[in-house]
Amino acid sequence: MAIPPVIAVVGPTGSGKSDLAVSLALELDGEVINADAMQLYRGMDIGTAKITLAERRGVLHHLLDTLDVTEEASVSDFQQQARELIADIHSRGRRAILAGGSGLYVRAALDVLEFPGTDPQLRRQLETELETAGMDALHARLREVDPVSAGRLSDARRIIRALEVHQLTGRPFSSYMPRRAYFQPAVQIGLAVDRDVLRERLATRVHSMVDNGLLEEVRRLDAAGLRQGKTAPRALGYAQFLKVLDGGVTVDEAAEETIVATRQFARRQLTWFRADPRITWLDWQDPRLVPLAAALCR
Structure with a gap:
């Protein structure tokens, strides 16, 4: 069958x-x-x-x-x-x-x-280079070896990944970009x-998250090491409500920031x-x- x-x-x-x-x-x-x-x-x-x-x-x-x-x-x-x-x-x-x-x-x-492999030691080396030389220097290096990726990428984490792939494989990171061909049917x-209905729905959803205990969830995860993660602390809502814990913004301000960021994310999707x-x-x-x-x- x-x-x-x-x-x-x-x-x-x-x-x-x-x-x-x-x-x-x-x-x-x-x-x-x-x-x-x-x-x-x-x-x-x-x-x-x-x-x-x-x-x-x-x-x-x-x-x-x-x-x-x-x-x-x-x-x-x-x-x-x-x-x-x-x-x-x-x-x-x-x-x-x-x-x-x-x-x-x-x-x-x-x-x-x-997906090309990774090398933690090389990644750390590039991250150190980012701290000392700055992102412009890494971006310039990427332009030399992979101008296609350099034209697409402006995020430090992705620029580091593109340089890591090139050093590991000798191939430009852009050569690994997906093709529209199914692996199986x-x-x-x-x-x-x-879009107007979605905009309002997203705002309502964020306010509901706040009412349902988003700040306490972020506080609990912060105690569990949320800030030490590389991916999780960038999540919509969590990044904004960590600033509430730090005293940088109010709950209402964090909610509004989250609504704006969520709407932008929906447009990108x-x-x-x-x-x-x-x-x-x-x-x-x-x-x-x-x-x-x-x-x-x-």
Whole structure:
């Protein structure tokens, strides 16, 4: 019997991906694989809008709560774990459903995508160089060996990664960019949003997170080493509310900063996913959303 395509539910934060994934799993006898990098972290529940046990409605969910906040999330590790889960779910005659808005993580699971290795010692050396020589010097070095990446990257962490890859492999980091070619058959469903409605929904959601104890969650995770992590402390809401703990801003100011940052993030997600012509877009508020999405997956 032919293996069915992997299903991926994508779109901006706050568009209802988790709910649709659960509904599809119930309709198609499936299991959900999380593809949101920040929901990998244990304890980061309120600020990531992690789906609750009640909201899962008995559907098995994978790759939630797999990392401590001090650990660095790795897209290459995610790729291996997600593909192993997809194979296992399909081997049991069920449907694998990816759900999440971390675009590179979705592509890592679905697409032909190669990840070069890492070298902690070389990474530390480059980080030291960043501190002593500054980012402009590293960016200039990257321009010499990989002008394509240099033109794309302005973030210090990614510039260091691009230089690390070049020194390790002799290949430019840009040569590892993903192609739009599925690793195995897949169906991608995107949730098309009304942007004005989404803007208000995101603001309401942030205020609800604050009311539900986001500051206490951040305080608890700070005691568990949140600031020592490389990935977790940059998460939306957590970065802003750490400043509340430091006395730098008020809760209301942190909430407003989080709303602005979340709206910007949603715009970036839409830009990322809209660039993929393989995604079929469905109206997030269509009352026929679940049967329409299920029909695409059958």
